[in-house]
Amino acid sequence: MSVSEYAVGDGPYGVAIAGAEVWTTLVHTGRVATRSGRVFDLGAPESRPSVIVDGPDDAVWFTRSGDDRLGRIGYDGVVSAVEVAGSPYGLCVGPDGALWCTLMSGDALGRVTVDGEVSTYPIGTTSAFPAMITSYGGELWFTLNQGNAIGRMTLGGEVTTCPLPTESAGPVGISAGAGGVWFVEILADRAGRITADGKVEEFGLPAGSKPHAVAATADGGCWITLWAAGSLARLDAEGNIVQEVALGDGSEPHGLALDQDSVWVALESGSLAHFEG
Template structure:
């Protein structure tokens, strides 16, 4: 295993491998950058670009909860944005090829087509604080941070909610694997997995680790960033810890992604992208 850091000014937060680049959102400066050194100024310093994904149209898409927009940058560098009210945060490509996002302040999920059409679907409860979102088994799955639950929504807007066994778990990151959906319980220092039939299992992590983001792996396990302890953790399909990679005290790891070559990339809010080659 080797770790290489690429310095990036502006508090890297989200990260994705797309279009032969690794892209990161710079949450404190209103920019998006790549590991190769390209920087895209959004002309909106307070836009807070956060979660970033590879879109369905040769572009990366990212949430801008600071100015309530969803941003887009084509692989060749064209920058644009779509207004989406409700403080968009989590983002994924849905089973229908549209972009789906969580709307933190609206207790809702938004759907955005590549052409810019926006539809909003209420979750059906208030104060839930929807966070990250992913696609699994033909539906949208998302963490409800303040409700301590996992939400599931069909593409028609029908919602099912699964309360977590641990009270006050504070789920944030979520990622779909081959046989279930992994999620991070930030406040409970646990990882969890939910199956398509709603069965939930929770797995303890190191004390005061504060897990944040999750990336499911093809073997049924997952990677997690440990925000408080400054580390990257690997779980197998049974929830056992099989590897832990320190990233430095105070490094504040947030988003992570796995590239086509199997390298894991982690956004360190203190100012770098870390590439872990296994």
């Protein structure tokens, strides 16, 4: 078991594995960096690049919540952006091959094709603060941070909302897995899982740990970043914590990505952490 760190700059937030490289957004400086040392300046210091994913077109895509855009960097290094109003934050590749994002201030989801065509779909509620998003079962699933619920939307825009059992839980991260969709509740120190038929289970995490991001594993469990605890936790398919990895006081782990038997984590303190174990 070992943890390696790679300094990448100020404020790593999201992380993605794409094109034989590890990418991270630098939320405080308007840049995107790679583990190997490449840095892409977006020319917009206040753009707040946040969640980043491997796109369907030999490129990484990422949300720019500070200036209402989705950014794109091709594996060839070409940087571009598409305007999407509403403070885009969460991001995933949908079952239709388009990029889908949450619009925090717009109470909507945005859909962006690789050709730059933009559509928006209301989520049917106001001031719910849609956060992270994932694709599962041919639909889009997303956390409603202020709505205390999990939402799901068909490709046609039909929305279903499932309230969470714990009040004021503050759901943030979400990830599709083998037996359902995992999510984390940053204000309640819990992880949760929701099945296709709407059944919700919740699992306790260390008090005060403030879970932020989650990535489902092939065995039915998941990895979770514990932001306030400065650590990484692994849950099995029954929701039991089977492993916890210390990342250091003040490390502030945010996004994570899985690479076979290892985990990459963006530490807002200034580095990418790579855990192999």
